[in-house]
Amino acid sequence: MPARPRTLHFNLFLHDTGHHEASWRLPGADPTSNLSLAAHQHLARVAEDAKFDSIFLADSPVLWSDPGRRPSGKLEPTVLLAALAVSTSRIGLIGTASTSYNEPYNLARRFASLDHLSGGRAGWNIVTTAGEGAARNFGLDDQPLHRARYERADEFLDVATKLWDSWSDDAVVADKASGVHALGSHVRPAGHEGEFFRVAGPLNVPRSPQGYPLLVQAGSSEDGKEFAARWAEAVFTAQPTLEESQAFYADLKRRAGAVGRDPDGVVVLPGIVPVIGETEAEARELDAQLDRLIAPQYALTTLARTLKVDPHRLSLDEPLPLDLPDEDEIEGAKSRRTLIVDWARRDRLTVRELIGKLGGGRGHRTFTGTAVQVADTIQHYFENGAADGFNIMPAVLPSGLEAFASQVVPILQERGLFRTEYEGTTLREHYGLARPRNRHDDGAGVPELGRVTAGVA
Amino acid sequence: MPARPRTLHFNLFLHDTGHHEASWRLPGADPTSNLSLAAHQHLARVAEDAKFDSIFLADSPVLWSDPGRRPSGKLEPTVLLAALAVSTSRIGLIGTASTSYNEPYNLARRFASLDHLSGGRAGWNIVTTAGEGAARNFGLDDQPLHRARYERADEFLDVATKLWDSWSDDAVVADKASGVHALGSHVRPAGHEGEFFRVAGPLNVPRSPQGYPLLVQAGSSEDGKEFAARWAEAVFTAQPTLEESQAFYADLKRRAGAVGRDPDGVVVLPGIVPVIGETEAEARELDAQLDRLIAPQYALTTLARTLKVDPHRLSLDEPLPLDLPDEDEIEGAKSRRTLIVDWARRDRLTVRELIGKLGGGRGHRTFTGTAVQVADTIQHYFENGAADGFNIMPAVLPSGLEAFASQVVPILQERGLFRTEYEGTTLREHYGLARPRNRHDDGAGVPELGRVTAGVA
Numbered sequence: 012m013p014a015r016p017r018t019l020h021f022n023l024f025l026h027d028t029g030h031h032e033a034s035w036r037l038p039g040a041d042p043t044s045n046l047s048l049a050a051h052q053h054l055a056r057v058a059e060d061a062k063f064d065s066i067f068l069a070d071s072p073v074l075w076s077d078p079g080r081r082p083s084g085k086l087e088p089t090v091l092l093a094a095l096a097v098s099t100s101r102i103g104l105i106g107t108a109s110t111s112y113n114e115p116y117n118l119a120r121r122f123a124s125l126d127h128l129s130g131g132r133a134g135w136n137i138v139t140t141a142g143e144g145a146a147r148n149f150g151l152d153d154q155p156l157h158r159a160r161y162e163r164a165d166e167f168l169d170v171a172t173k174l175w176d177s178w179s180d181d182a183v184v185a186d187k188a189s190g191v192h193a194l195g196s197h198v199r200p201a202g203h204e205g206e207f208f209r210v211a212g213p214l215n216v217p218r219s220p221q222g223y224p225l226l227v228q229a230g231s232s233e234d235g236k237e238f239a240a241r242w243a244e245a246v247f248t249a250q251p252t253l254e255e256s257q258a259f260y261a262d263l264k265r266r267a268g269a270v271g272r273d274p275d276g277v278v279v280l281p282g283i284v285p286v287i288g289e290t291e292a293e294a295r296e297l298d299a300q301l302d303r304l305i306a307p308q309y310a311l312t313t314l315a316r317t318l319k320v321d322p323h324r325l326s327l328d329e330p331l332p333l334d335l336p337d338e339d340e341i342e343g344a345k346s347r348r349t350l351i352v353d354w355a356r357r358d359r360l361t362v363r364e365l366i367g368k369l370g371g372g373r374g375h376r377t378f379t380g381t382a383v384q385v386a387d388t389i390q391h392y393f394e395n396g397a398a399d400g401f402n403i404m405p406a407v408l409p410s411g412l413e414a415f416a417s418q419v420v421p422i423l424q425e426r427g428l429f430r431t432e433y434e435g436t437t438l439r440e441h442y443g444l445a446r447p448r449n450r451h452d453d454g455a456g457v458p459e460l461g462r463v464t465a466g467v468a
Numbered sequence: 469m470p471a472r473p474r475t476l477h478f479n480l481f482l483h484d485t486g487h488h489e490a491s492w493r494l495p496g497a498d499p500t501s502n503l504s505l506a507a508h509q510h511l512a513r514v515a516e517d518a519k520f521d522s523i524f525l526a527d528s529p530v531l532w533s534d535p536g537r538r539p540s541g542k543l544e545p546t547v548l549l550a551a552l553a554v555s556t557s558r559i560g561l562i563g564t565a566s567t568s569y570n571e572p573y574n575l576a577r578r579f580a581s582l583d584h585l586s587g588g589r590a591g592w593n594i595v596t597t598a599g600e601g602a603a604r605n606f607g608l609d610d611q612p613l614h615r616a617r618y619e620r621a622d623e624f625l626d627v628a629t630k631l632w633d634s635w636s637d638d639a640v641v642a643d644k645a646s647g648v649h650a651l652g653s654h655v656r657p658a659g660h661e662g663e664f665f666r667v668a669g670p671l672n673v674p675r676s677p678q679g680y681p682l683l684v685q686a687g688s689s690e691d692g693k694e695f696a697a698r699w700a701e702a703v704f705t706a707q708p709t710l711e712e713s714q715a716f717y718a719d720l721k722r723r724a725g726a727v728g729r730d731p732d733g734v735v736v737l738p739g740i741v742p743v744i745g746e747t748e749a750e751a752r753e754l755d756a757q758l759d760r761l762i763a764p765q766y767a768l769t770t771l772a773r774t775l776k777v778d779p780h781r782l783s784l785d786e787p788l789p790l791d792l793p794d795e796d797e798i799e800g801a802k803s804r805r806t807l808i809v810d811w812a813r814r815d816r817l818t819v820r821e822l823i824g825k826l827g828g829g830r831g832h833r834t835f836t837g838t839a840v841q842v843a844d845t846i847q848h849y850f851e852n853g854a855a856d857g858f859n860i861m862p863a864v865l866p867s868g869l870e871a872f873a874s875q876v877v878p879i880l881q882e883r884g885l886f887r888t889e890y891e892g893t894t895l896r897e898h899y900g901l902a903r904p905r906n907r908h909d910d911g912a913g914v915p916e917l918g919r920v921t922a923g924v925a
Contacts, residue, residue, distance in 0.1 A: 035642070035649065042642035042649065046674065048554070048585045072573055074672040078639070078650035084673040086581040087574075093550035094585050097505070116529055116605040117544075117570065124543040128505045128551050147668035148573040182535070185492070185499035190763035192492065192499065193535035211604035215531040216541040217503065306647035 019393055019429045020400025020442055021420075022065045022105065022247070022280055023058040025051065027082045029407035030284055030375075033304030035081055037407060044408075045082035051091060052098040054409055061416035062430050064441040065103030065134060067227075067247075067402070068092065072112050073145040080309035089121045096129035103438030105134030105227055105245075111160050112140055112149050115170040116210055122224040123175060123216045131220030131437035136227040137242065139164050161234040163207045168226075168242050170210050173201040175223045176449045177213035193217070199451060222447040225438045231259070231347070240266035244444050245278045247402045249347070249375045251354060256281050256376075256397035278442050281392070282375035282402040285385050287414040294379045301406060302367040310366040317348055327363040331355050375404055382418035389419070390428060476850055476886045477857025477899055478877075479522045479562065479704070479737055480515040482508065484539045486864035487741055487832075490761030492538055494864060501865075502539035508548060509555040511866055518873035519887050521898040522560030522591060524684075524704075524859070525549065529569050530602040537766035546578045553586035560895030562591030562684055562702075568617050569597055569606050572627035573667055579681040580632060580673045588677030588894030593684040594699065596621050618691040620664045625683075625699050627667050630658040632680050633906045634670035650674070656908060679904040682895045688716070688804070697723035701901050702735045704859045706804070706832045708811060713738050713833075713854035735899050738849070739832035739859040742842050744871040751836045758863060759824040767823040774805055784820040788812050832861055839875035846876070847885060 027045035028035040035042045044050035055066050068088040076083050088106030096104055104125065108118055118135075126133035139160035146154040155163070182197035201212025228243035230236070239246050246263060250256040259281075264274035288294030307327060315322035319336050335352060355365045368377075378385045392398045405411025423429040439446055484502035485492040492499040501507035512523050525545040533540050545563030553561055561582065565575055575592075583590035596617035603611040612620070639654035658669025685692070685700035696703050703720060707713040716738075721731035745751030764784060772779035776793050792809060812822045835842045849855045862868025880886040896903055 033647070036644045036647060038644075040644075042644065043640065046584050072577065072672070074655070074670050077652060078635075078655045079648045079652050081649055082642075083650065084635070084640075086584060086673065087578045090546055090550040090578055090581045091585065093547040094554045097551045097554040112571065113574065114569065114606055120529065121544045121547055124547045127503050127543060128548065144668070147666075149571055150666045178535075178541070183500065183541075185539075187493045187495075187497075187499065190490070190493060190761070190766075191536045192538055193540065195534060195536050198531070198535045209604075209607045211601070213531050215529070216543065304647070309647075 016427070018427075019389070019423060020245075020278060020280065021058075021061075021063045021429070022067050022103075022245075022400070022402045023054065023063050023412060024067050024069070024247075024282065024402050024404045025054055026069070026404070026408065029411060030404040031301045031406040032081050032310070033301050033306070034407045036304045037301075039410070040407070042082060045084055046086065048091075048094055050409075051095060054412060055095045055099050055102060057409060057412055057416055059099050059102040061420045062433060063102055063403075064400070065105050065225075065438055066095070067105040067134075067136065068107060069136070070107035070109075071138070071140055071142070071145055072109060073142065073148055075144075076313060077309050080306065080313070089125055092133070093125055093128060096125065096132065101132075101433045101436065101441075103132045103134055103225065103441055104129055105136055105225065105438075107136040107138055109138050109140040109145070110164040110167040111155060112145060113167075115167050115208055116174065116212075116214070118167075119171040119174040119214060120216060122171075123214065123219045126219035126221050126224050127216065131439070133219070133221065134225035134227050134245070134438050136229060136247070137164060137168070137238075138228075139230070157232065158234060161230075161238055164238060165241070166205045166207045169205070170201065170203045170208050172223060172447075172450075173203055174210070174212055174214040175218065176451055177201055178217040179449055179452055180218050180222075181452075183217055197451075218449065221437050221439050222449065225442065225444065231350075236263060236266060239263060239277070240270050240272070243277060244439075245280060245442060248279065248281050249350065250281050250397075251350070251376055253392060253395070253397055256392060257395065260397055276444060278399045278444070280400050280402045281398050282404050283389075284375050284377040284404045284406050285411065285415050285419065286377060286379040286406050287382055287385055287411070287418060288379075289381065291380045291384065294381065298377070298379050298406070305366060307363065307366060310369070311362070314351075314362070314366060314369065317351065319348075325362050327366075328361050330359065330361060331365070375402075377406075382414070382422060385415075386419050386422040386426075389423065390426065393428065473884065474856075475884075476846070476880060477702075477735060477737065478515075478518075478520045478886070479524050479560075479702075479857070479859045480511065480520050480869060481524050481526070481704075481739065481859050481861045482511055483526070483861070483865065486868060487861040488758045488863040489538050489767070490758050490763070491864045493761045494758075496867070497864070499539060502541055503543065505548075505551055507866075508552060511869060512552045512556050512559060514866060514869055514873055516556050516559040518877045519890060520559055520860075521857070522562050522589075522682075522895055523552070524562040524591075524593065525564060526593070527564035527566075528595070528597055528599070528602055529566060530599065530605055532601075533770060534766050537763065537770070546582055549590070550582055550585060553582065553589065558589075558890045558893065558898075560589045560591055560682065560898055561586055562593055562682065562895075564593040564595055566595050566597040566602070567621040567624040568612060569602060572624050572665055573631065573669075573671070575624075576628040576631040576671060577673060579628075580671065580676045583676035583678050583681050584673065588896070590676070590678065591682035591684050591702070591895050593686060593704070594621060594625070594695075595685075596687070614689065614691060618687075618695055621695060622698070623662045623664045626662070627658065627660045627665050629680060629904075629907075630660055631667070631669055631671040632675060633908060634658055635674040636906055636909055637675050637679075638909075640674055654908075675906065678894050678896050679906065682899065682901070688807075693720060693723060696720060696734070697727050697729070700734060701896075702737060702899060705736065705738050706807065707738050707854075708807070708833055710849060710852070710854055713849060714852065717854055733901060735856045735901070737857050737859045738855050739861050740846075741832050741834040741861045741863050742868065742872050742876065743834060743836040743863050744839055744842055744868070744875060745836075746838065748837045748841065751838065755834070755836050755863070762823060764820065764823060767826070768819070771808075771819070771823060771826065774808065776805075782819050784823075785818050787816065787818055788822070832859075834863075839871075839879060842872075843876050843879040843883075846880065847883065850885065 092104040179197035203210040229247040549561040636654035686704040
């Protein structure tokens with residue numbers, strides 16, 4: 012049987028009025044869409060009509076930015092995605108949740124529940140949650156060390172997968188005649204005793220359609236990439252240039268191979284901010300219009316917090332100070348800080364210019380141009396070892412998504428690079444990834460996460 | 469303005485194929501409805517068409533019973549209710565969550581999110597979660613002591629209400645011209661430092677339509693009743709007779725008054741299991757049919773666990789042993805155990821007979837008869853100081869709900885005892901309860917939970 016042709020994958024990164032921090036100030040924007048079910052339903056449906064693989068919600072259990080700056084309240088992802096599951100039928104539903112500030116039993120249960128009620132469309136973006144702000148909402152004075160957070164995350168995944176495997180796929184027999192609903196011998200304890208967790212199990216929900224939710228990850232630090240190589244099936248990443256994307260892509264596939272996984276079982280999805288115009292000039296003007304709406308009083312404070320410097324040391328029309336704290340001294344958003352500093356120095360940006368670029372894409376690559384130009388760039392990345400698909404982060408929502416869906420997607424479909432219909436029903440099927448085997452059902456120990464090869468589903 | 473006439477309130481207690489443990493074995497039952505979104509949507513819509521105040525999901529973070537006995541896997545309530553919010557428009561959505569095995573920040577966030585996306589229809593049934601099974605899923609060897617669980621629950625509610633009040637109702641201004649989305653001075657830390665929790669806040673979601681979700685509680689122990697008097701706005705209770713319902717009702721209203729609350733601000737809802745037939749004989753035969761389907765091998769084990777005795781000490785055709793452990797030695801399901809033992813001894817039941825009665829109503833009152841008989845009993849309770857409404861627990865679902873909705877509800881509507889249309893849009897409005905004031909918005913300290921009086925909403 013011939014190998015299935017390699018095609019693109021698209022995830023829509025939902026973010027109320029758009030990823031540009033000033034998008035809520037545009038004349039047509041609904042500035043309370045962050046709390047609106049209807050606004051989220053619309054975005055999910057547009058993405059589903061365009062045959063996107065999935066939608067995605069970021070999250071952190073803390074009020075992340077100054078509430079003045081932009082819409083800052085957010086609905087909790089598993090709850091919001093459950094509502095969106097009812098409003099859609101095929102698109103995948105990926106929610107962020109923290110391994111540092113949740114208990115494995117509760118979180119494994121919620122994702123299994125979402126997977127059941129969506130018919131196998133749940134995905135979990137696994138984060139370890141940097142920052143003392145979140146820590147202080149959970150009884151801590153400061154965040155756990157970077158390394159300790161990843162150690163806990165590893166054990167968290169170990170517990171969660173044990174719980175998701177605690178019911179065999181054939182445990183429920185529902186035999187009315189004998190009065191036996193499930194086979195007790197096919198429902199097993201988790202029996203986990205580790206450094207961070209002791210969890211008896213079994214889970215109180217049977218194994219879900221996908222076995223496990225799709226496991227997604229986005230950390231780009233050394234610990235983050237090692238974690239992704241071990242666990243992630245889809246990886247979001249912020250890479251500002253083609254060359255950096257290619258390097259990240261090759262590195263991650265190599266790391267996955269090094270731990271014995273099929274490199275094709277890890278789908279790499281760089282984030283891009285498409286800004287689409289009828290002409291390139293129109294697209295650039297939309298970009299500039301947004302940057303002019305950024306309120307520097309908030310952006311300066313946020314930048315200073317990210318860089319861990321006193322805000323008074325930053326001047327809008329000067330470059331960054333030279334004596335910033337070293338990377339090793341910084342816990343938390345490790346690689347993001349490095350990326351920002353490197354970028355500002357390489358392009359000799361003033362603080363004001365840096366704020367403009369961060370406000371638009373937050374370090375992700377902005378593709379500004381006509382629909383054909385954007386499609387060409389996507390194809391170029393895809394065919395040159397930089398991406399298996401993209402995490403689409405429109406600067407303005409819903410208009411930026413509508414433009415991408417109606418103008419860019421058809422071009423890629425015509426070129427045979429993107430699906431015109433869903434072939435499967437589950438999120439894993441959209442990404443061409445296998446359903447994990449249950450460790451108890453074949454005696455093979457921990458199941459392998461891997462890619463579906465043609466003819467073997 | 470004349471006082472609003474006092475009318476009944478109905479909550480539907482959802483429970484897959486019904487509250488009778490053998491209901492899944494009936495010929496028409498869908499034995500996997502526990503995991504079916506469609507089955508839950510149908511039940512929610514029937515209840516909404518009948519103008520019920522709310523639907524309700526019980527929960528515990530543990531596999532509660534032998535998986536052979538009946539459908540035992542359950543979808544997590546906040547996730548399932550979010551999906552049902554999309555499938556309904558007016559009915560309230562009450563979910564159970566544990567104060568012992570959750571973090572206040574996460575849970576306050578999820579209920580606020582559910583309240584936002586349902587337009588003010590969220591309710592939280594607050595439980596402290598008895599049993600070592602749940603404890604062992606969260607790193608403990610045994611459950612915390614009964615008293616300690618309630619002390620933590622009290623502090624949990626203190627933290628949660630601080631978080632729900634952390635955004636003033638008018639904090640979001642969304643001023644596009646000035647670029648200010650929310651007023652920083654109207655978003656305040658929680659600043660909680662207590663025995664069980666330290667939580668900085670603020671919450672990362674603005675104050676929700678109801679301010680707080682409706683606060684519901686069902687513990688009937690001494691600690692549970694004191695907790696209900698302090699916090700609960702609706703109380704579920706299992707009372708096997710009219711006299712016991714009257715005593716509970718009077719006691720709870722007195723306790724609420726004793727802590728300075730309006731007794732009418734606590735709605736008391738005894739659980740009833742209606743079994744409706746064309747004739748009384750038909751109803752009784754349905755009851756008996758269900759009892760014959762109970763598989764004693766599972767029920768005996770469950771009863772022994774509840775009573776904390778060795779299962780081998782229970783014989784199906786003998787009464788309970790006389791030397792059961794004293795109440796004081798039992799942590800956990802305290803009042804439920806007392807109720808069961810008292811009932812078995814008073815009615816001189818054999819273990820088999822006791823199992824039959826527990827399998828049907830689990831200690832709740834079964835109303836068996838024609839629709840008129842059931843309506844008469846409801847009215848009698850309501851007009852004689854035993855109930856403000858009922859927690860409806862059909863033995864068989866959906867048929868028992870459909871019978872109640874189509875036969876009993878119209879009789880009560882005709883008698884002017886139950887609404888024929890929703891008057892409000894929020895869950896609190898259905899129950900005639902006020903929206904809590906924000907402690908920061910009027911300088912009055914902790915807001916009073918209370919009943920809406922006529923003309924003052």
